[in-house]
Amino acid sequence: MTTRYTEDHEWITVDGDVATVGITAYAAEQLGDVVFVELPEVGKTFKKGDEFAVVESVKAASEVYAPVDGEIVGVNDDLDGEPAKVNEDATGGGWFAKFKLADASQLEGLMDEDAYKAHIA
Amino acid sequence: MADTELLEKTPLHALHVELGGKMVPFAGYDMPVQYPLGIMGEHKHCRAKAGLFDVSHMGQARYTGDEAALEALITADLSELGAGEQKYTLLLNERGGVRDDLMVSRPFKGEETLFLVVNAATKDDDFAHIEANTSGKGTLTRITDRALLALQGPQAKDVMARLCPAACEMVFMQAGVFELDGVEVYISRSGYTGEDGFEISIPEADAVRIAKLLLAQDEVEAIGLGARDSLRLEAGLCLYGHDMDENRTPVEAALIWALAKTRRERGDFPGADVIAQQLEEKTCQKRIGLTLEGAPAREGAEIADKDGNVIGVVTSGGFGPTVEGPVAMGYVERGYVKVGTELDILVRGRARPAVVTKMPFVPNNFYRG
Numbered sequence: 301m302t303t304r305y306t307e308d309h310e311w312i313t314v315d316g317d318v319a320t321v322g323i324t325a326y327a328a329e330q331l332g333d334v335v336f337v338e339l340p341e342v343g344k345t346f347k348k349g350d351e352f353a354v355v356e357s358v359k360a361a362s363e364v365y366a367p368v369d370g371e372i373v374g375v376n377d378d379l380d381g382e383p384a385k386v387n388e389d390a391t392g393g394g395w396f397a398k399f400k401l402a403d404a405s406q407l408e409g410l411m412d413e414d415a416y417k418a419h420i421a
Numbered sequence: 422m423a424d425t426e427l428l429e430k431t432p433l434h435a436l437h438v439e440l441g442g443k444m445v446p447f448a449g450y451d452m453p454v455q456y457p458l459g460i461m462g463e464h465k466h467c468r469a470k471a472g473l474f475d476v477s478h479m480g481q482a483r484y485t486g487d488e489a490a491l492e493a494l495i496t497a498d499l500s501e502l503g504a505g506e507q508k509y510t511l512l513l514n515e516r517g518g519v520r521d522d523l524m525v526s527r528p529f530k531g532e533e534t535l536f537l538v539v540n541a542a543t544k545d546d547d548f549a550h551i552e553a554n555t556s557g558k559g560t561l562t563r564i565t566d567r568a569l570l571a572l573q574g575p576q577a578k579d580v581m582a583r584l585c586p587a588a589c590e591m592v593f594m595q596a597g598v599f600e601l602d603g604v605e606v607y608i609s610r611s612g613y614t615g616e617d618g619f620e621i622s623i624p625e626a627d628a629v630r631i632a633k634l635l636l637a638q639d640e641v642e643a644i645g646l647g648a649r650d651s652l653r654l655e656a657g658l659c660l661y662g663h664d665m666d667e668n669r670t671p672v673e674a675a676l677i678w679a680l681a682k683t684r685r686e687r688g689d690f691p692g693a694d695v696i697a698q699q700l701e702e703k704t705c706q707k708r709i710g711l712t713l714e715g716a717p718a719r720e721g722a723e724i725a726d727k728d729g730n731v732i733g734v735v736t737s738g739g740f741g742p743t744v745e746g747p748v749a750m751g752y753v754e755r756g757y758v759k760v761g762t763e764l765d766i767l768v769r770g771r772a773r774p775a776v777v778t779k780m781p782f783v784p785n786n787f788y789r790g
Contacts, residue, residue: 335717358740
């Protein structure tokens with residue numbers, strides 16, 4: 301499994317042709333306490349860069365963008381009752397959605413962990 | 422975003438940075454939106470213990486002279502404002518619209534001087550308006566060499582009992598001049614959180630030292646603008662420029678309680694005809710509170726009836742950390758103001774069920790003696 305990162309602070313971990321997507325711990329910390337996550341419907345398709353979810357902190361709503369083209373094949377329903385998981389475990393239990401990849405080659409344009417670390421440094 | 426180089430700084434600016442405050446532009450000032458504790462933590466701390474807010478960006482002034490000239494611009498009856506008392510009042514335009522909301526008090530012993538505190542974003546306009554309309558009769562003196570701190574929360578009184586015990590003898594909406602750490606300060610027992618608390622006007626030169634002294638007390642944490650907003654929203658208090666403005670009257674804004682009975686009878690305030698008509702007809706839109714499930718509804722979200730007709734708009738909204746859910750206030754058509762009315766708020770195009778809810782969303786905790 302490979303994990304890649306976007307400049308907008310989404311992470312994407314690929315397993316076969318399905319990718320799990322969320323926001324990074326850095327992004328979650330910047331947002332502050334997450335109080336609600338609006339997730340997409342299963343079956344919807346998004347193009348890379350489309351807004352696919354919204355994360356709400358006490359203060360503001362922030363858009364989350366699709367890191368790749370794909371179809372939503374699962375969402376993290378646990379966030380409905382426990383949005384704080386995004387703060388507590390951003391890259392684990394705080395995942396947002398699973399994408400069925402439309403074009404795996406898009407991953408190559410994303411940052412690896414070292415590049416992302418440099419991006420937020 | 423505004424150029425931070427052009428932003429003004431309060432006397433506490435360096436302290437905010439030192440405390441790890443995340444600085445943002447607000448009303449022309451570079452202000453802390455939150456500290457490392459975070460908005461949620463700061464909010465809950467203030468409701469449980471005590472929080473210190475820098476509100477030095479707000480406008481402070483003294484007014485002396487013909488009080489009738491000042492009274493003609495606002496909704497208070499100044500003849501009813503005794504020594505050591507404070508009132509919340511509204512500065513109106515000729516259409517009865519709210520130019521600003523402000524505090525007026527008489528804290529200075531043996532002096533016929535009023536102390537005014539107005540909003541930061543409107544202070545220049547307010548003071549120019551008051552000067553222009555009281556010229557030759559009264560004198561408005563802007564106070565630019567004093568900081569203003571708010572100490573809020575159920576344990577604020579315990580802190581003051583240690584540092585300025587005389588101030589604890591005041592009840593909600595009283596004001597006076599006291600000595601705090603050897604400095605002459607003006608204190609009122611009031612605030613913007615729904616909690617018991619104090620607002621303290623301090624000479625600029627002593628502000629950082631006194632802020633540090635307050636922060637050194639076990640009960641006290643620094644609170645930023647983010648939690649200030651969520652606290653006042655839960656308390657059902659209006660944010661000027663959002664929940665009311667020049668185009669909303671006190672009738673629409675549900676602030677008619679701020680119009681003194683004597684003034685209402687005399688009809689001698691700006692826009693009295695408009696306001697009298699609205700009070701009689703009872704048809705204008707009105708500000709209400711709303712609670713909803715799930716997604717917070719933010720300013721600008723449309724409010725619809727259950728048939729999908731848009732009947733209002735959210736003017737402030739967010740997550741209430743004490744309520745543990747989304748709360749909002751907004752304006753709706755008169756037929757929908759009753760507590761318990763079921764409506765929808767359109768959040769990103771999706772109808773979210775909402776219920777008209779009595780404000781404050783959390784009980785007030787004022788000290789009334």
